[in-house]
Amino acid sequence: LLGTSVWYSGVAFFLAYVAGGTPATISALKNVRLAKLDINLLMIIAALAAASVGAVRDGAILLFLFSLAGTLEKYAMGSTKRAVVALMKMRPDEANLLHPNQTTTRVAVENLMIGQLVLVRPGEKIPIDGVIKSGEGAIDQSSVTGESVPADKGPTDLVFAGTINQEAILTIKVTKLANQSTLAKMIRLVTEAQEQRSPSERFSNWFGQRYTILVLVGSVLGLIVFILLGLPLETAFYKAATLLVVASPCAVVISVPAAVLSALAAAARNGVLFKGGAALEDFGNIKIIAF
Template identity: 40%
Template structure:
């Protein structure tokens, strides 16, 4: 953070301003606090001033230059505190923007680390370790257990379970065999794979994710606060009016000091200090309040965007769900001679030596049911197929239906088909060569997910959408439990981006809630991105506009309701600020506004809008937002 010059200068300006304020209030000699305030001007104002001059060279009047000129004008008539405060506000805003930009860039660069730097290439002379970037289409690579796959390609030999949640969002590792597609950066399980490269390094799925995130982030970087959208016209009018108010009276013979005083008074009362504070305090107070309740909103722009959301889209795995499989049912086949507890205990005993996520889920379920796994001997594992072991003298096999079901197991086949149609993963258990039962596994929905969906439907007037890379059956099963009817499944990262753009094309302001690397491009491209903090990938956390640090889905409707209230306060504050400005400017132009009264009116409006915005700091504001999201 401190490596950024914007952060260092903003911190220096803030310290100098605080020191000057302390001396000012303590009654120290005026030269001491004046010196500190002017040093604050230099530290925080040189960069925006230089930026404004560059913009002026391009015939654009930048609001940064206007703020610096207004600050200098305030100092010229003795109101150096006002000018220093304005400098601090703008320097801090610029530092936060630079910090957010750097974090996103670092996260995008870190994403490339998912793809290994080297791969094992197979050639005429055996194995050869080469840079993954040098792999050519058609070459063959060897992927050992536990290694990350070095290229997008097709399996030509071997079988294994591959964890590709970062690419597709699937909660369960995908079984890969000859003919299946694999992706660079995904993690191989316990099998050995030979993969024929089908895409060069620059065109892999992971590389395209990087490109999409960069493109979407660059597009969103142009987003500005509402008040900044009118800055150009306001700047031109204010500067032109100040110059005219100084020059025209001089031409009519008005003394220089009188003309300068009126022009400076106009600059003070017309300067947008109250307008700036009308916008920032409500948004910053909402950010602080949300932070205390487990939601990190990264900027005032992000908070404003959250306040205008009209459609919410959810990722499934790790967002609406916990992101890992659980045993949801134990089904014993007729004639097996076992009950459900005995079947689960035998399966868990056989699986206790397995590293597969499904096997670990079976063991967890047995322990949760008070059935600690028994001793297993002669354990064996076949990647992508299952395990076998002797438990209490009986041969127990646990694995995929394709491997363990025989042609005559019609009852078991029907049961497997019914479970898979319901969106479950089916695991077959055989005992002494006979099919004994089937275990049903599925990802578990997060507590409060259905309630959060209902609250969002009430708040936005539209039912949330589910966007997932998982299979349609599992997606529809989960969506039905959560109360979501619009389901778009089987989506790769580009598909999620396309779905978000489709919703936006219909006029929706979309907030995407996700957690994985595969969600990052859509998080960046959405009107507002919200990431789950505990399970979220680094890229998702840095790309999102807000992070739910406690992974409580109830915080999503609450923060959207709080953001909407902040936007309403911004509008109210702008009305107050512009009313004060209009009255004071009219008085100065058409009457004789005393400078002390003009300063008092200007400062009064600033204090009013500032205090009004800070109301959102109170805990009651969050409770009200949480309540508003549920009615």
């Protein structure tokens, strides 16, 4: 039983090293080619150092936690992407183009030009930003403005793509192209939010790169000092490896982007859009909101 247990443990640790170490190794090698040292390289070296001194379990746990944090970060990014897909589904692909002879033709929303008229029947989604030329009725704007109650709209009132015409036949004059509509801007904001790093994220990346160099250099110097102090090579290497593992700042470096992306994704699911992590952090300093 003991031999079987050891065999199972060995396989589990090996799988943990492969599953947790492969993505980090690929990322680390890419950065090394660009003459950059990042937290991925530090974690791989720390895990290998732990294995070399017999602490295979510690290295496996280290890689597992590191890969788990990366997985959570990717899940948060996936939530943001799903929010983008949900926003894209809000806008119809086609619109009823109204001709001067009062006939209509189904055309792609992207082909609508400013000044053209579109006809929107009750229950249909408004395909484009515009101004009402004729017709009066309630418009469900909750998907764009967050209003819980439909807004009454009439001639000269603005309407937005993705909102729902509830009860009237409306003739709408196009005022913005499809790629310039309010909904299109919302989609771009959510997409770009992942690329706009907050001050904390920028500091985290800056800190991670420099701290990686510091820890690697410190571990090598520690190994040299331990050898000069007369410690056996195996003991000196064990102490240097311990320093390398303990000093790895993966939790600090990964926690910031994971937290920011999770917050952006959660906000997007609830209809709140932040223009990147910087805006999210600034929001925490707001004391008064005026409506």
